[in-house]
Every structure is written in structure tokens, then in C-alpha cells.
Amino acid sequence: EAAVTQSPRNKVTVTGGNVTLSCRQTNSHNYMYWYRQDTGHGLRLIHYSYGAGNLQIGDVPDGYKATRTTQEDFFLLLELASPSQTSLYFCASSGRDFANTGQLYFGEGSKLTVL
Amino acid sequence: GEQVEQLPSSLIVQEGASVLINCSYTDSASVYFPWYKQEPGKRLQFIIDIRSNMERKQNQRLTLLFDKKTKHLSLHITATQPGDSAIYFCSAREGNTRKLIFGLGTTLQVQP
Numbered sequence A: 001e002a003a004v005t006q007s008p009r010n011k012v013t014v015t016g017g018n019v020t021l022s023c024r025q026t027n028s029h030n031y032m033y034w035y036r037q038d039t040g041h042g043l044r045l046i047h048y049s050y051g052a053g054n055l056q057i058g059d060v061p062d063g064y065k066a067t068r069t070t071q072e073d074f075f076l077l078l079e080l081a082s083p084s085q086t087s088l089y090f091c092a093s094s095g096r097d098f099a100n101t102g103q104l105y106f107g108e109g110s111k112l113t114v115l
Numbered sequence B: 001g002e003q004v005e006q007l008p009s010s011l012i013v014q015e016g017a018s019v020l021i022n023c024s025y026t027d028s029a030s031v032y033f034p035w036y037k038q039e040p041g042k043r044l045q046f047i048i049d050i051r052s053n054m055e056r057k058q059n060q061r062l063t064l065l066f067d068k069k070t071k072h073l074s075l076h077i078t079a080t081q082p083g084d085s086a087i088y089f090c091s092a093r094e095g096n097t098r099k100l101i102f103g104l105g106t107t108l109q110v111q112p
Helices: none
Strands: A004-007 A010-013 A019-025 A031-038 A042-049 A065-068 A073-078 A087-094 A110-114 B004-007 B010-014 B019-025 B032-038 B044-051 B056-059 B062-067 B072-077 B086-093 B100-102 B106-111
Touching (some): A004 A087, A010 A019, A073 A087, B004 B086, B032 B062, B072 B086
Antiparallel strands (some): B032 B086, B086 B100
């Protein structure tokens, strides 16, 4: 099974703070994604990437930067955190089977609270 | 872009009952429709998918029905168990992209 690990699992910061969420996948998948999950909104795509150095804009990118440093590592950056960014963040990856199934492999989530 | 709606938002059933979760989408170009399950405090896990050239797909106690004409899907879970308690998400792959658009989820609670 695909292994996607996220850190930190829990983070509390203050408004205006700087936060980096990390994600690593060890299954040689080309694509990686950052989603946020909020009650009443489901999962919404923030950014995604198809390889090191690549970044694609998702559906809710405002206030977020992301960087894919290697095939394994994808980071989500909040440079001036706001309370509206309090959420549960999921990283995911996809490989060749996505073409036939749409299957994503998710991490365990990072809960971010912005006070 | 694609929009996915899911109903009901929550269900409470007794163990052994069957449940039906409905999902609709808007973009006729969408081809793949994976479903995910999220147990409390856990990551989302892929459980079943269907392609738009199919009408039905079954995986053990899960049956997925698809109606291309009405842009409607339904997930049928039979003989529910407490371990089925989770949030179930319908999703649609947007066109030929790598993006999945998710519904808001259906929270299922199976009482023993």
C-alpha cells in the first residue's frame, strides 16, 4: 500500500504566523496534492504537482504556497496564517493506476489551528 | 468546473441494515468516479470506483450504480456493521485532468 506521511500532525499558531506542512510519499508516484477538509465544504484542492519543481494551482490557492523539492517531498507554506486557514490538511499522491481508477493515496492529515 | 453533490449528509442505522448514498455531478465530460471512506480520525481510503461506460460495479457488500443520462450515482451498502461507520465521499475526476472534485460527504453511523 502507498505510504504517505505528513508532519506535523497537529499545529497551533497565531494570526500572522509562518507554517510549513510537510508531506513525503515513498511509492515513486509522480503526482502529489494538498487538500483542506472543512465541515460544510468537503475536501478542496489547494495545490498539486507532477514532479520536482512543478506546481499546479488548485481550486482554493489563495494564502497558500507550495513547493515540490523532490519526487518524494511536497510542502505547503502558509506565510501569514489567518484564522480562516484553520482546517484539516491532507496530502495525497497518485500513480499510474489513477488513469484507470482515480485512486489517490492519502496521508493521515495535519490539523492546523490559527488563533 | 465540475460540481459534486451528495445526499444525505448523515445517516444512522442499526447493524444489519442496508444504506443508500446518492451522488450527482454536473460535468458530462467526467469519466471516473472514485469513492472514499474516512473512519474517525483516519485518512481517506479508496473503496470503489466506476467508469462512465459502466452501469454497475460490486465489491463485496458495496454496489455502485451509475446513470450517465441523469448524471447520478448511488452507493449501496448491505449488511452494515459498526466498522462501516465513517464518512463516505463521492468524487469525480474532472475531465482528463489529475484533479478529483469531492462531494461534501455522508456520515454513516451504524449502531450495534
